[in-house]
Amino acid sequence: MKVEFTIEGPPVGKARPRVTRTVTYTPARTARYEDLVRYTAINSFDGVFDKNDPIAVTIIAYFEIPKSWSKKRKALCLSGIELPTKKPDIDNISKIIMDGMNPKTKRNKQLHKMVEVMRGIYHDDKQVTTLLVKKRYSERPRVEVKVMKDLGDWSE
Incomplete structure (x- = not known):
């Protein structure tokens, strides 16, 4: 099983949750981008990875020059000699992409538990090895994102 998809537009990093006196919430921009990732991933893949499947993920974030x-510096960038060292941080890019591939859940106040609102392509990002x-x-x-079952000897 393998999933490949592309999210068009500049890469976005995951923002920190905001805390008020009464509630903790995810910033709107982060929530929208996670929804875009989830929607794109689901439309690229019909199934769901099994709960016990180890998963390998490759994420390549392309920034605009x-x-x-x-022209000389642009050529260095396109050849891969000069690399982006700007925000968002690489760990925040990976967090927003991986959280976007999780199922979307919402707290049901009547049942007093979390219920799945929209499926993801795997059950939880703890499966990523x-x-x-x-x-x-x-x-x-x-x-660009590539997700596949981890076979232990997987490389790009």
């Missing part, structure tokens, strides 16, 4: 840079995340430059900003 700044327009003010010279191999994770490779890269940041690169490209003419077209996007995030």
Whole structure:
């Protein structure tokens, strides 16, 4: 089993949860991007990985090259010699993508428990045993994701 999908647009990092006196909530931008990831992943894959399947994930975040840079510097970026060292951080990119592939849950006040609102492509991101995340430059900003069953000797 293998899933590959692309999220168009600049990469977004997961923001910290916001805390008030009465409630803790996820910022709207983070929640929208997680929903976009979930929707894109579900439409690229019909099934769900089994609860006991170890999973390997590759995430490549492509950033747009700044327009003010010279042709020489742009060529270095496209050849992979110059790499992006800007925000969002690589760990925040991986968190938002992996949380976006989880099922969406909501607290049911009558049942006093969490219920699944929308399915994900796996049951929980604790199943991920191999994770490779890269940041690169490209003419077209996007995030490419590949998810497959981890066979132990998996590499890109």
